[in-house]
Amino acid sequence: MIVEKSLETRVNLQDGILSGPFVSESIRTLGQLKGFFGDEHARMRMPQDTVVYKVQVHAKEKEGVSGGLFFGTSFLYPGLVGDEYFMTKGHFHARLFCAEYYWCIQGNGVLLLMDTDANWHWERMYPGSLHYIPGNVGHRLINVGDSILSVGACWPSDAGHDYRSIVERGFPVRVKKADGKPAFTGSEA
Amino acid sequence: MIVEKSLETRVNLQDGILSGPFVSESIRTLGQLKGFFGDEHARMRMPQDTVVYKVQVHAKEKEGVSGGLFFGTSFLYPGLVGDEYFMTKGHFHARLFCAEYYWCIQGNGVLLLMDTDANWHWERMYPGSLHYIPGNVGHRLINVGDSILSVGACWPSDAGHDYRSIVERGFPVRVKKADGKPAFTGSEA
Numbered sequence: 001m002i003v004e005k006s007l008e009t010r011v012n013l014q015d016g017i018l019s020g021p022f023v024s025e026s027i028r029t030l031g032q033l034k035g036f037f038g039d040e041h042a043r044m045r046m047p048q049d050t051v052v053y054k055v056q057v058h059a060k061e062k063e064g065v066s067g068g069l070f071f072g073t074s075f076l077y078p079g080l081v082g083d084e085y086f087m088t089k090g091h092f093h094a095r096l097f098c099a100e101y102y103w104c105i106q107g108n109g110v111l112l113l114m115d116t117d118a119n120w121h122w123e124r125m126y127p128g129s130l131h132y133i134p135g136n137v138g139h140r141l142i143n144v145g146d147s148i149l150s151v152g153a154c155w156p157s158d159a160g161h162d163y164r165s166i167v168e169r170g171f172p173v174r175v176k177k178a179d180g181k182p183a184f185t186g187s188e189a
Numbered sequence: 190m191i192v193e194k195s196l197e198t199r200v201n202l203q204d205g206i207l208s209g210p211f212v213s214e215s216i217r218t219l220g221q222l223k224g225f226f227g228d229e230h231a232r233m234r235m236p237q238d239t240v241v242y243k244v245q246v247h248a249k250e251k252e253g254v255s256g257g258l259f260f261g262t263s264f265l266y267p268g269l270v271g272d273e274y275f276m277t278k279g280h281f282h283a284r285l286f287c288a289e290y291y292w293c294i295q296g297n298g299v300l301l302l303m304d305t306d307a308n309w310h311w312e313r314m315y316p317g318s319l320h321y322i323p324g325n326v327g328h329r330l331i332n333v334g335d336s337i338l339s340v341g342a343c344w345p346s347d348a349g350h351d352y353r354s355i356v357e358r359g360f361p362v363r364v365k366k367a368d369g370k371p372a373f374t375g376s377e378a
Binding site: 008009010011012013018020022058060061066067068069071095097098099100101103105123124127128129130131132134135154155156157159 | 197198199200201202207209211247249250255256257258260284286287288289290292294312313316317318319320321323324343344345346348
């Protein structure tokens with residue numbers, strides 16, 4: 001029996017766009033990111049339907065299945081809220097010990113990483129940069145360029161997402177534009 | 190504290206080549222693939238140091254760590270053993286229920302898949318094709334093109350590899366060149 005699957009899923013190797021079956025997309029607008037940026041007044045003065053990022057996910061497993069994987073691409077638009085670069089909410093995994101791979105497809109970004117004691121470091125993202133995010137490490141994408149930042153990702157289907165720890169405690173630093181360049185500042189700044 | 194990791198790992202988005210720390214490489218020659226191809230006499234008549242495929246792996250976890258992931262690229266050269274296309278050994282995961290993602294970076298291939306009851310199907314591989322290999326499914330790459338087949342992969346660090354089931358039972362079909370095109374034939378053919 002020769003069977004070729006008629007429904008094929010594709011990832012555009014230039015921009016990371018996923019197409020085909022089992023692909024879903026979600027969008028995060030400025031209106032949905034209340035409290036994440038340092039300058040809340042600046043965020044409120046901007047059009048609330050401004051898309052900050054989109055996430056596409058290829059999922060052939062249900063969330064929570066052990067041994068399974070998900071595959072996705074994050075598209076983070078360029079922009080500023082006040083002087084702070086557009087960024088994702090960031091998350092830990094609900095099952096904290098679960099890892100994730102990121103690889104940058106296009107654009108220029110910062111991958112901000114912190115452990116559960118808020119020790120942090122960052123990694124430079126550029127086309128072809130590869131990033132292993134081990135368990136117990138929260139991660140956030142920041143677009144410090146002038147074009148879209150596309151990042152491929154693969155993670156366990158039982159990892160889950162914990163956004164609340166980020167809402168409650170934040171990351172220990174913010175990435176702001178200063179003299180035309182990214183600068184790291186304390187989160188209270 | 191601003192720390193940028195000085196040692197960066199990169200994946201070449203055009204050909205899948207990994208470079209930087211934590212990357213290892215292994216090679217499979219014709220001499221190491223005794224018993225995998227249908228025409229063992231043809232295999233023996235060829236130079237035994239002919240490289241059939243290379244695998245690069247980025248590993249920041251030890252094999253067996255729960256929740257972790259590995260990332261790699263397989264490079265399968267074009268060629269024939271008799272009329273059978275160059276292919277990988279193929280494997281199940283030692284922890285059978287573990288999944289894997291493949292995505293084709295360059296070349297033209299066939300992804301041969303079979304379950305533990307030897308039910309099989311195949312998926313066409315071409316640049317940008319995305320393939321989810323669920324748990325309990327053995328998988329083998331076959332290069333049916335004239336150039337190198339590069340395939341990206343991500344899999345759980347506790348998946349492990351079971352090659353022995355393939356050695357003992359084989360896949361139910363072989364992919365051979367017939368009239369210049371791939372054809373699927375029974376493994377006894």
